Amino acid sequence: AQSVTQPDIHITVSEGASLELRCNYSYGATPYLFWYVQSPGQGLQLLLKYFSGDTLVQGIKGFEAEFKRSQSSFNLRKPSVHWSDAAEYFCAVGAYDSSYKLIFGSGTRLLVRP
């Protein structure tokens, strides 16, 4: 069965430091992969997506993610974190059985120290 694992429930980084959020997926075929961000009380905003081609994808707000098939990973990175990046981040894989759907990880909450 398809699944997504985000092993870190919380991550705290200092403002200006680099960030990497981990995501591992389980899917039999070539995956469609996504990262979303959610601020408190808000919906999810799409940060970036991977469908095919270049394994390093660029997204909004200075985020990037790298697809590594051999490791079944799609980690999210940002070289310098801003206080406004504090939010919850969700990794998702696209999957199809009775209908097309996204399988979400349980999320990683990012806290930013001043």
Place this chain on the structure above:
Amino acid sequence: ETGVTQTPRHLVMGMTNKKSLKCEQHLGHNAMYWYKQSAKKPLELMFVYNFKEQTENNSVPSRFSPECPNSSHLFLHLHTLQPEDSALYLCASSQLTGGHEQYFGPGTRLTVT
């Protein structure tokens, strides 16, 4: 209006009330989704509609009744809810061709008293 909108943003209802949540997408998409997001639990997919037809019901209790009159509108009718149904209810839409990325509304924060 752009993107995906949801009304109301906040709703407090008693267990005997009947209320409805509304979602509208302005993106020209042909698939719509309802999710439930509870504290400390993963995002739960509730219903999927493709071209107005329900294609998935993830064992959702019958006190939740979805309706999709057209590809732009999605409703979630609520009746005789339980306190454990208190959550953030998120609507999303996507295009069934291409990358299938979903676009989310801001959610309705539901409190059942």
